């Protein structure tokens with residue numbers, strides 16, 4: 387027998403999704419096309435949302451004060467999410483069997499829960515820098531997994547803020563959030579209006595030493611005593627380069643120093659998130 391059409395649950399706030407046709411509800415628009423990052427950027431901006439994925443990440447977003455617009459929950463996860471639902475009785479809840487949710491989201495919803503949340507207003511760079519001693523600059527980092535891993539390390543190693551170039555990935559893209567394990571909600575971040583080179587004078591003016599993490603001729607080894615002034619700098623901004631090309635030449639022309647993690651002959655580079663983890667520890671504020 388065919389499943390009944392979408393229906394409201396006993397508490398009036400729940401909509402049970404049973405068939406593909408039920409997915410026409412406009413409130414479900416933020417949940418479509420989850421796997422296409424470029425499309426997502428447009429969908430998220432259009433609807434002013436970001437998506438938190440997995441029960442843990444949703445909880446962290448809520449704990450950080452983000453406002454849920456709706457929840458989408460696989461039937462199996464209902465019980466383990468009951469406390470969240472009880473704490474937000476007015477937020478619409480969409481539930482359904484796995485196959486229906488998969489046809490909506492474009493991927494298997496194996497982590498149980500998704501929440502569409504209001505996207506916070508962009509923060510000004512000056513706001514994010516206020517009081518920060520250690521700031522990471524993601525120059526054109528386009529990979530959401532790398533960005534999420536970088537954010538996780540930055541928070542775990544006590545860095546205070548993140549700046550991104552206009553081309554860099556979105557820290558609030560579903561996958562970046564999940565790889566960061568929701569730590570992105572603890573890290574103040576802002577987007578620069580232009581290239582890093584243009585931001586360097588203002589950073590210097592604010593008392594930051596500006597260094598690039600990059601394999602260059604002039605780079606100083608991360609473990610070198612020569613790096614002591616950078617290690618003990620009161621304020622430090624560290625630029626990470628794009629996955630393929632690395633830190634832009636124009637940026638390197640403006641930084642105070644380049645820092646390299648020495649590698650054996652024949653090895654070109656580390657993954658940017660791995661390199662960041664090593665350097666963030668060594669250059670942390672003390």
Ligand SMILES: C[S@@+](CC[C@H](N)C(=O)[O-])C[C@H]1O[C@@H](n2cnc3c(N)ncnc32)[C@H](O)[C@@H]1O
Nearest residue numbers: 599600626627632633646647654655656658661
């Ligand atoms: C994968 S690398 C870019 C490609 C690299 N320029 C190359 O030619 O192989 C991405 C970023 O990771 C960081 N990185 C990777 N390995 C590094 C190392 N050994 N020392 C310093 N930075 C490194 C830099 O910030 C670099 O821009």
